[in-house]
Amino acid sequence: MSTSSRQMNVFNHNMDDKFADLPLSSAEEEDIGDGRFIYKFYHLLDMNRVLAGSPWTFNNHPLALHVLQKGEHPHRVSLMKIPFWVQIYDLPHSFMTERVGIQLGNFVGTFLEYDQSNRDAG
Numbered sequence: 001m002s003t004s005s006r007q008m009n010v011f012n013h014n015m016d017d018k019f020a021d022l023p024l025s026s027a028e029e030e031d032i033g034d035g036r037f038i039y040k041f042y043h044l045l046d047m048n049r050v051l052a053g054s055p056w057t058f059n060n061h062p063l064a065l066h067v068l069q070k071g072e073h074p075h076r077v078s079l080m081k082i083p084f085w086v087q088i089y090d091l092p093h094s095f096m097t098e099r100v101g102i103q104l105g106n107f108v109g110t111f112l113e114y115d116q117s118n119r120d121a122g
Helices: 044-052 098-108
Strands: 006-011 027-033 036-041 064-067
Touching: 036 044, 044 064
Parallel strands: none
Antiparallel strands: 006 036, 006 064, 027 036
16 A cells, blocks of 8 residues: 555445445555445545535445545545535524524534535525
């Protein structure tokens, strides 16, 4: 493995070569058993594109992705959470603030990010 590569741990049952939907141009796949795969990215841009495009599915099952940190064992990583964008409709205009977005995000899970560009979309 090159020192510039990035690793991502992926978990799913019965995954095979149908994983072609991910936009990978420079990655290697390694099956590490127990339904887990490691993808080694050689360009940070490719890894970020995959992460930004999530959530991903395989055979209508969600894929849990995790960026491995140095020294982290891929079989000991908990893959129990998947980030999702949540869009709330019919909020009064005065409630369409980042503060309310953070509160709603933390109500349904763990708030990660607020999309300011959607505030005036309707």
